[in-house]
Structure formats: structure tokens, C-alpha cells
Amino acid sequence: MVNQRADARRNYERILEVAEDVVAEQGTQASLREVARRAGVGLGTLYRHFPTRDALLEALLRQHFDDLAEAARELSAGPPVEALEEWLRRFLAGSTTYRGLAQLLMTADASSPLDASCQAMREAAGQLLARAQEAGHVRSDVDRTDVFALVSALSWIAEQAPALADRTEHLFGLVMTAIRG
Amino acid sequence: MVNQRADARRNYERILEVAEDVVAEQGTQASLREVARRAGVGLGTLYRHFPTRDALLEALLRQHFDDLAEAARELSAGPPVEALEEWLRRFLAGSTTYRGLAQLLMTADASSPLDASCQAMREAAGQLLARAQEAGHVRSDVDRTDVFALVSALSWIAEQAPALADRTEHLFGLVMTAIRG
DNA sequence: ACCTGAACACCGTTCAAGT
DNA sequence: ACCTGAACACCGTTCAAGT
Numbered sequence: 380m381v382n383q384r385a386d387a388r389r390n391y392e393r394i395l396e397v398a399e400d401v402v403a404e405q406g407t408q409a410s411l412r413e414v415a416r417r418a419g420v421g422l423g424t425l426y427r428h429f430p431t432r433d434a435l436l437e438a439l440l441r442q443h444f445d446d447l448a449e450a451a452r453e454l455s456a457g458p459p460v461e462a463l464e465e466w467l468r469r470f471l472a473g474s475t476t477y478r479g480l481a482q483l484l485m486t487a488d489a490s491s492p493l494d495a496s497c498q499a500m501r502e503a504a505g506q507l508l509a510r511a512q513e514a515g516h517v518r519s520d521v522d523r524t525d526v527f528a529l530v531s532a533l534s535w536i537a538e539q540a541p542a543l544a545d546r547t548e549h550l551f552g553l554v555m556t557a558i559r560g
Numbered sequence: 561m562v563n564q565r566a567d568a569r570r571n572y573e574r575i576l577e578v579a580e581d582v583v584a585e586q587g588t589q590a591s592l593r594e595v596a597r598r599a600g601v602g603l604g605t606l607y608r609h610f611p612t613r614d615a616l617l618e619a620l621l622r623q624h625f626d627d628l629a630e631a632a633r634e635l636s637a638g639p640p641v642e643a644l645e646e647w648l649r650r651f652l653a654g655s656t657t658y659r660g661l662a663q664l665l666m667t668a669d670a671s672s673p674l675d676a677s678c679q680a681m682r683e684a685a686g687q688l689l690a691r692a693q694e695a696g697h698v699r700s701d702v703d704r705t706d707v708f709a710l711v712s713a714l715s716w717i718a719e720q721a722p723a724l725a726d727r728t729e730h731l732f733g734l735v736m737t738a739i740r741g
Numbered sequence: 742a743c744c745t746g747a748a749c750a751c752c753g754t755t756c757a758a759g760t
Numbered sequence: 761a762c763c764t765g766a767a768c769a770c771c772g773t774t775c776a777a778g779t
Contacts, residue, residue, distance in 0.1 A: 383743090384743065420745090422746070422773085423746075424743080424744055427743075427744080524723075524724070528731065535716050557738035560737070592754095602765060603764080604754095607753095
């Protein structure tokens, strides 16, 4: 990692930059061939640096997950339910920015670098949920997985049709109501 | 339609039969090439009978949608909220049987034969919702689109991970709570 | 060490050629 | 009238050959 050739490092950075753009345009299912093409790099070079799509996305989203984990810790100073709601709102915003991300996170198992990369975030969010539950403001029969699933589902809905994207805030309110009991 | 050649009619039926199997195995995104292959028919023949994937799926699901529409009419004789809940449960069951169907219905616009094919069903379900609202048992600020979106989202969740599929019933309960207010 | 791109095995879709 | 399958334009992934 430290003593790699200068051209290798340049290629790595270049691929990430281009991937950022392409994912912003086409979502997380964007063509890796196109990423290599736009980066002016051979297809094999892309695979050498990022053996799987998830590895590339993990490098792309690492900072995003860390930011969300940090946000959860900061919010934990405030009122329990409001903190949870605000955090979920930010998580949702991120999921809709990176089209298809909700699905990836939902299907990511231990073999995916994405899974490892967002564990700290999941943990921190879990604390927010637990605190809201202890305060008696959130049903005790919902767990972390339920909450992530529901909010991810909202992101999925918004991705399906622009008409539904307009109602995301409304649907988010319904889900919060459901969680509160 | 009536006076088509016997071989054409046989091919049409054969493709539908095979598609049923392949969709059951691989979901609505199954390879059309494989359908043609298994049906022992040229790829062009498949496209001649079903110009788009949606056209094939529409032929496959027409009966299913009609059944759901009929079920809605029958249930409308019973108690409003229970009727709505029971119907949504059946809709959800269908969406999880045909993997990927929830997404197709969500994205289907007027150009898709799937859209036309399930309009009667949507209409009948809308009546159930309206009745439950008139009875004051469902929030007045949710509409048909919201309800379909939320229940389709549950189907999406179940498709993502087997672990989550087990919790579908629980999540369905949460959504019903949200809708009741 | 690292990069390249051809090669392979798949898609969906179209259409000229056959019967 | 209908059927066939090659052709085209795409994928993801691997790997021999180059520097």
C-alpha cells in the first residue's frame, strides 16, 4: 500500500474519481467497463485494484459511513426520539444520493467489504435506537434490523418512480409513527 | 388471434408454460433467451409473440391480477379494516411469489401492458381503502399509492435477505399500525 | 510489479433468410 | 404467415502477453 509504484497509485486514485462521477450518474449498478474506459485504464487494472464491485464502492463510501457513525454519536447528546429520527433522515438522504445503495447494504453479507465498512455505523445507530426505547418512546419489539429495513425500503420506493420520491417525507413520517407504536 | 396458424398457437402456449417455470425459478428478471431455449423455439419467435418482457409477464399474470380484483370485491362485504388488511396480505403473498414483481408494478407506467392489466385490481383495492377510511379506522392522509408503495416495499425487503423474509409478518404489522394512525 | 486488451460466456434486440 | 438463428451492441470476469 505504501510502497506501490507511482503509476499504480495514480490509477487507483483516477479510478475512484471517475467511479464517483459514474455512480452519481448511473447509480451503484453502473458499468465497470465504462468506469475503466473513462479513467483511461485497462479493464484488468480496475479489477486489480478493486477485485469486486463492492470493493470499489466500499472505497467510495467509506467516508460516508464514517460520517454517519460520527453523526450518530453526536446526536446521542440530544433528546432520544428526535436524535433517532434525525439520524434516520440523514441515512435516508445518503441512500437516495447513491442510487441502489440501499439494496447493496441490505444484501451485503460478511463476504462483502461494504458490510465491514458500515458496521460501526450500524452499531452507533443501534445505540440511538436503544436509547429511544429505554426512554419508552419507541416500541420494544422493533430491532435495528427492522428499522434499517424500513428506512432502506423508503429509499427503494423513492428510486422507483419520481412521483413517489415526492412522498418520501410523508412515508417517512408514517414509518416513524409505526416505530413509536 | 382466432385464425392463427396451429404452430403459432402451440408456440405461444409453450412459451407461456416455460416462462411460468423459469419465472418461478429465477424471478421476473429471468433470461428471455433461456425461456426461448427451454421452449425449443427461436428467439425471434418469442419476440414475435411477446414484443417486450412486460408483455410476456402480463400474459402470465393477468389471471393473478383478476383474482386479486375479485378478492377485493368479495372482501368488501366484511368489516372495513379487516378486509383491507386481509387483501393487502394476499397482495403481498403474490408479490413475494413472483420475485421482482413488486418492482415491475411500481415502475410500470402507461406504456406497460402490466399497468393496464392491474388497473381493475388497483381500483378495487382503492375501494377497500376508502371504506376503511370512511369508517374512521385508517388515516385520511394516506392514499392508494402510499399503501401500494409500502406493501410493495415489504415484498422488496423479503426478497433481499432470507433473514428478513422471516420478519415480513412483523413488518406488515408495523405498516398496518402506521396506516391506522 | 503492474498494465493491457483479447477471450470467454453471457445478455437483449433486430432482421435477413428461409419454409 | 410464421420461424430461425446469425448479427450487433452491450455486460462481467479472467488471464496470457507485454513493459
